[in-house]
Amino acid sequence: MNGSVATQARLWLWQRVSAMVLGVCVLVHLAVIIHAVRGGLSAAEILARTQGSWAFGAFYTVFVLAAAVHAPIGLARIAEEWLGWRGLKVTVATHLFGLLLLVTGLRAVYGVVVP
């Protein structure tokens, strides 16, 4: 990523913090899956559990936010180090990708939570 050294240091910190959040989220997510698939699973069953559940919605919103912060910073690294991209190109591409994660992720949460 470009920008001042202070920004670069801050991005590094955000990536660390979002990684910690993601770590917890993934564990909870796996537990939820394992719990949910016991005794078969159908779309109707899932929606019956998720629709109107604010806890479910809040948890997955946090999950989506953390992913939308974490992934673009990591991708910026890869673009810089493996593709040799620098500057604006990296910023634009990774911001767009972050936005994509945010929109599709929140859309999915909305889809299963709001009745």
Next chain:
Amino acid sequence: MTSNLKVKVWRGREEGDFATYEVPRLESQTVLDVVTYIQRRVDPSLSYRYACRVGMCGSCAMTVNGVARWTCRTHVSKVAKDGRLEIAPLSNLPVVKDLVTDMSEFFDKWARALGRFKGGTSRKDDFARVKPESLERRAVDAGIECIGCGACYASCDVVSWRPEYLGPAALNRAWTLVNDVRDTQRQERLGAVAGDAGCHACHTLATCTERCPKQLAPTAGIAGLKRLLARTKLEAEA
């Protein structure tokens, strides 16, 4: 110990090729002995660098069978595969000729990381008292024995990917100075080593630590710098 070694040595600059030499295998022979034999007995036009021969000066590092090593303290018995050696200049540095690299960028980066001690007292002042068991002093001890050989720098992938990256040795040096309680440039130095050309670019893969012949752990120092920076407020345009 009477057989011969087959030694491939890089000849040329960035463009060049390996030449093969036969070198008698001797007991307790080091890789530097092998290179010296070639230069003295076979081809005097071979260029390489060394000074102390005892692991102190840091000038003899080369790539031996693909790995950066201090050649004066590397025994042939440890690295030769079926009596074969391949000796090349260090990676990540421009080649001047044969086994000699241009280390200016390597040392310029030490300067960029403010790798120089700056005290605030004069000879008229009393000695500083630093407790040997203090955390800072122990951090300095762990990193201070660097001989500037560049083995870590040549082994670091991030240096290859980001030519502006300061690299393990310069950051290790900065870490020892950041922990030197007598130094007066701590804040500036932290600004100099932050960001994507500095400690935040390190992927903590520890190749540098694995390769350092002095068994230092630049990776640990770099992690220390990151931790410290997470708690430090940098100037907006540091």
